[in-house]
Amino acid sequence: MAGPLNLAALSPEEAALSRQPHLMKPSQTKGGVGFSVIYRDQGRAWNVGDDHVFVKTQYRYYCHPLSRLGFRMPMLRRELIALRKCHRVGIDVPRVIFYRELGDMTELVISGIAGSFPLNEALDLSAANRNLIIENTARVIGSLHRHGWTHGALGNEHLLVQPELQCRVNLIDLEKARPGRWRIKKDLARFLRKASCFSQTETKHFLDCYSLVLAG
């Protein structure tokens, strides 16, 4: 079975014949056995109208959720479950295009989010409507928490803002998302610690909006 990826494994002749997806996240290993890699590919290769899609491929990347009594489950299946849940409750997340499991290999294809910036970069844009971005961020995180889910890795890079779509905020990278109300405080604390792009007043405004959303 395959070990960590050798990305130059294709011969030049083979490479010339094929389209070349762009490597977004180099191969990471887990415990020296599994690996995870992300490519940006053309939408039409996956029969969708989007310009780009993101293809996540993982080998032996497992989690052991309580809901499965500790039995293992691919991390990408956990992300798939979270994406579907978020979609159902009206939280903006990438669209799921394709998912498959082949033994220890798992693959998830999701749509790209056009014209988006990570939260900190969106706030730094010259024409940024900071208040609206903060309110939308609070709405997204509050909705997730109100439904009893946590993201597990909330940070600037996992919140994508679309300035041209009334500063819509999208949640991405939900690999660590899982249900559990007892983890909400920790999730929020992690976000406030990492999202240092908010001023003190903005943090207070964020928390006010978040409390309102959380209360329903």
Added chain:
Amino acid sequence: MPKLRGFKTADLVSWRKRLLLRRALADAGDFGKILDLPCGDGRYWSVFRDMGVASLVAAEVSKGMLDVASENRLSSNYPGKLMLTSAFDVDLEDRSVDFAACIDFYQHLNGTEEQEKLLSEFARVSRGYFALSASIGRRTEKQFTQLGFNIERVYDLWPVLSTWRLYLLRKQH
């Protein structure tokens, strides 16, 4: 929380799928050039080799999966060709393969439109047999005939217990 290791039913399922593919190849009989799309990590290549397939074209939709497959080659020239291509726009000439295999892909597609597009593409590149795994359904079987295939044989993964089936289709002439 102890990390419990689950019973590896995946190996058993994989063994059974290989067996069914072997039967499909035996029933198809005479074959020259074979297309395996998507080939995944190359799990079925040994079946093709054992059945005496000399010319195998292995193709994948995903670059990550193709990189893994290229490391799992059975030998430097087997499969003869490894390529990255879309399953909906296969980078091959019309009627260029004698037997095409599409396993564990069709059932993951979203909706009838995508499934029909995939079937049409395989109908284009294949000039003989087509082994396709799908879930049991009358609508599915109707799709096959509408898109120019006859159902030659059907192989159940686990009769009654599972809806997974391998269909051996033959192109209508």
